Amino acid sequence: MNDSASQGTGRLGLMARSAQLLRFASRYRHLAGAAGERGSREDADEFVADIQRLGPAFIKIGQALSVRPDLLPLNHLKALQKLQDDVTPVPVADVRAVIERELGVRLSKIFPEFDDAPLAAASLAQVHAAVLRDGREVVVKVQRPGIADSMESDMTVLRGFAGAADRFTDQGRRIGFGDWIEEMAETLAEELDYRLEAANMRALAGQLADYPALFVPAPIADFSTRQVLTMDRVRGSKISQHPGLQRLEHPLADLARDLVRAYLDQIFVHRLVHADPHPGNLILCGERLALIDAGMVLRLAPRMRDNLLALMQATVEGDSGRAAQLIERMGERLPVFDERAWQRRCDRLVLRYCNQSLNDEVGAGELLLALARQSVESGLRPPPEMPALGRTLLALEGSAKRLDPRLRPNLLVREKLDGLIGRRVSEEFSPTRLRAQLIELAGLGTRLPQQLRDALELVAQNRLRVRISGLGEARLLENLQKIANRISAGLISAGLVVAAALTLRIDAGPRLLGYPALALILFLTAFGLGAALVVSALRSDRRK
Numbered sequence: 373m374n375d376s377a378s379q380g381t382g383r384l385g386l387m388a389r390s391a392q393l394l395r396f397a398s399r400y401r402h403l404a405g406a407a408g409e410r411g412s413r414e415d416a417d418e419f420v421a422d423i424q425r426l427g428p429a430f431i432k433i434g435q436a437l438s439v440r441p442d443l444l445p446l447n448h449l450k451a452l453q454k455l456q457d458d459v460t461p462v463p464v465a466d467v468r469a470v471i472e473r474e475l476g477v478r479l480s481k482i483f484p485e486f487d488d489a490p491l492a493a494a495s496l497a498q499v500h501a502a503v504l505r506d507g508r509e510v511v512v513k514v515q516r517p518g519i520a521d522s523m524e525s526d527m528t529v530l531r532g533f534a535g536a537a538d539r540f541t542d543q544g545r546r547i548g549f550g551d552w553i554e555e556m557a558e559t560l561a562e563e564l565d566y567r568l569e570a571a572n573m574r575a576l577a578g579q580l581a582d583y584p585a586l587f588v589p590a591p592i593a594d595f596s597t598r599q600v601l602t603m604d605r606v607r608g609s610k611i612s613q614h615p616g617l618q619r620l621e622h623p624l625a626d627l628a629r630d631l632v633r634a635y636l637d638q639i640f641v642h643r644l645v646h647a648d649p650h651p652g653n654l655i656l657c658g659e660r661l662a663l664i665d666a667g668m669v670l671r672l673a674p675r676m677r678d679n680l681l682a683l684m685q686a687t688v689e690g691d692s693g694r695a696a697q698l699i700e701r702m703g704e705r706l707p708v709f710d711e712r713a714w715q716r717r718c719d720r721l722v723l724r725y726c727n728q729s730l731n732d733e734v735g736a737g738e739l740l741l742a743l744a745r746q747s748v749e750s751g752l753r754p755p756p757e758m759p760a761l762g763r764t765l766l767a768l769e770g771s772a773k774r775l776d777p778r779l780r781p782n783l784l785v786r787e788k789l790d791g792l793i794g795r796r797v798s799e800e801f802s803p804t805r806l807r808a809q810l811i812e813l814a815g816l817g818t819r820l821p822q823q824l825r826d827a828l829e830l831v832a833q834n835r836l837r838v839r840i841s842g843l844g845e846a847r848l849l850e851n852l853q854k855i856a857n858r859i860s861a862g863l864i865s866a867g868l869v870v871a872a873a874l875t876l877r878i879d880a881g882p883r884l885l886g887y888p889a890l891a892l893i894l895f896l897t898a899f900g901l902g903a904a905l906v907v908s909a910l911r912s913d914r915r916k
Contacts, residue, residue, distance in 0.1 A: 390529050396422055397533055403444055411445030420451045428459060428495035428516065429523040432563070436556055440759060443552070446745065453763075461493040467500065467514050474597040482595060483512070495519075496563065496667075501605060508604070510592065513566065515599040520564050527557045555756070563667045566601035572644070572666040573603065579642045580663075583630045588663050606662045611774050612651030627661045628775035629784060635768050636788045639761065640681050645670040647760065650767045651774055661775075670764060676702070676757055685793060687739060688786055690726030692719040699747055702755045709751035717746040736785050737766030858905060865901040869894075 400419055403411070423434040437444060438452035468479050468486075479486060485503035492499045497515050504510055534553045537544035544550075562568050570591035577588040595602035631649075638645045646653075646663055647670040655662040672680070679702050686694040696718040725739045740762030744754045769781045830836040875891040882889045 389525060390532075392426070393526070393529050393533070396426065403448065409445045411447040413447050413451075416445070416447040416451035419448055420455055423452075423455065427522065427526075428519060429526045429560075431455060431459075431495040432523075432560060433556060436559065438763070440552075440756065459493055459495055461490050461498055462514075462516050464488040464490075464500075466517050467498065470514050470517055471512065471600055474600045475595060483510075486512075502602075504592075504595075509607075510595075510602050511589075511605045512595075513601040513603070515564065515566070520599075523560055523564070527553065527560070531557075565598050566596060567598055569601055569667045570596050570603075572669050575642075575644055576638075576646055576663065576666055576669075579638055579644070580634055582637070583634045585627055585630050585660050586634055586663065587660060588666065606655050606657060606664060608655040608657035608662065610652050611654045611656050611661075611771060624656075625776040625779065627656075627659075628772040628779045631661065631775065632768065632772050632779075632781050632784045633788055635764075636785065636792070639672065640677060640792045643672040643674070643677050645672070645761070645764060647764050648767065649764065649771050651771050654771055670757065670760055672757060676755065680757070680761065681789075681792060684736065684785070685789055687722050687725055687736075688789060690723055692722035695722050695743075699743060699754060699758070700752060702758065703747060704753040706751045706753060711750075714747060714750035714752055717750060718743065721746060735766065735769045735781060737762050737764070737769055740765065858908075862902075862905060865898045865905070869898045 399422070403419070420434065423430045434452050434455045438449055438455070440449075444452070467490075471479050475482060482504065483502040484505055487501040490498040490500050491511065495516075496519055497513050500512050500514065502510050502512050530553050531550070534544070534549035538548060538550045570593065573588050573591050577590065580586045580588065589604040589606050592602045592604070631654075635645070635649065646666060647668040648665060649663070653663065653665045655664060679698055683695055683698045683702075686692075686698065693715070696715050699718070700714070721739060721742050725734045725736075740758055744759040744762060747754045772779050772781055827836075871894050873891075875888055875894065
């Protein structure tokens with residue numbers, strides 16, 4: 373009985389949540405086809421307020437949406453970037469219960485001192501200060517109780533909505549809501565596993581070995597699990613709150629330059645990027661700078677890394693044609709893609725950046741975000757890594773400017789790119805890489821004679837077949853079905869007209885308005901079908 377009652381309660385809760393999300397989706401369904409537009413500020417503010425009311429899971433979803441110009445209008449993106457992650461703290465008794473359950477021991481056995489007042493409370497977790505038995509000061513990040521189940525429930529509902537939108541709406545087929553929801557679900561699942569965050573912290577710390585002034589607090593593996601993360605406590609002040617930031621010129625200028633260079637290494641060398649370098653995640657500790665909160669990271673595949681490096685080099689050199697081709701290669705053409713409009717927009721943005729970047733009027737982050745928005749307006753869906761990286765660089769430039777207002781990040785980007793490209797060329801011609809290519813070439817040389825003989829035999833026996841992919845795609849089949857429906861309706865209308873004309877010669881039977889009733893009915897039916905066919909064709913052609 374208890375299990376049945378709890379399942380019934382769970383189903384009722386899921387139905388209530390589905391109804392709530394359905395009302396939200398219905399209210400803002402007009403946004404699905406408005407990507408690339410500006411949108412109204414009032415609607416954007418209401419949109420963000422409603423997302424906050426939907427709870428912690430949707431706060432995270434809103435933050436992810438803030439870097440997707442292919443999904444929302446410009447003002448909505450800007451409003452989402454200001455989305456606050458501060459929420460009501462969890463009662464400390466619940467926090468203690470989570471820690472003891474996860475670590476399997478009483479809290480006092482591990483932490484003789486544990487501050488019940490949280491240092492911070494966010495949508496997914498809250499952080500408490502503590503002291504280990506050896507006197508080491510730490511902070512303990514504890515996942516909010518029930519947040520994983522809540523997010524999984526919300527994602528289940530959203531998957532259903534997204535699947536329906538992809539099947540039954542043009543916007544869904546164009547955007548692919550289902551793919552985005554799955555991508556979002558994977559990202560959130562990683563962010564809810566603090567073991568992965570601990571691994572990210574260790575990897576980022578290794579990447580900063582060449583920059584002694586930068587560091588990442590060390591996680592403590594023995595006291596970290598999926599829902600609890602214990603790490604060294606960083607004593608200092610966030611650069612957004614430091615009182616004397618403008619007066620400490622020399623050390624902060626060095627820190628600012630190291631910070632920019634380290635991030636460029638993360639992007640174009642290591643391919644693992646701390647994705648949220650806003651001032652609240654950078655803590656000044658004397659003459660060193662700590663990067664905290666490694667839950668949000670950006671991972672770049674080797675090909676994506678190389679394309680982004682080539683894109684940045686093209687923008688620095690003002691080669692707008694090359695930049696347009698690279699983004700087109702990385703992205704996805706939509707049916708409404710306008711290549712000439714895209715090239716004009718890319719020319720304007722890249723040349724503006726190339727001509728003005730020495731004065732830092734346009735930063736690399738702003739440029740990537742602008743290129744992503746303009747590609748959407750031209751009918752080209754950019755890769756999700758591009759706007760995400762643009763947002764990261766934009767936050768990085770803002771934080772570096774706080775450390776040193778005289779810093780010129782674009783000059784550092786230009787200097788760093790030359791070294792990075794030289795390094796990539798050296799890697800391509802390294803002995804290890806050449807040996808791998810020689811092995812592939814040897815394998816090709818071994819297989820080529822046999823493959824060539826097989827192909828010639830097929831030609832000689834007249835058994836060579838060419839298979840063309842793409843003809844079975846759903847969009848093509850749908851259009852063919854529409855054509856078949858129109859032809860069938862036209863034939864039926866024509867047949868009814870012929871039948872009506874023949875029945876006019878029959879004098880027997882009931883009459884209507886002086887004509888045989890059957891003939892008149894056939895004429896009216898044929899007219900209705902024909903009119904409906906014409907109206908449907910005109911509407912469909914006008915939309916296309």
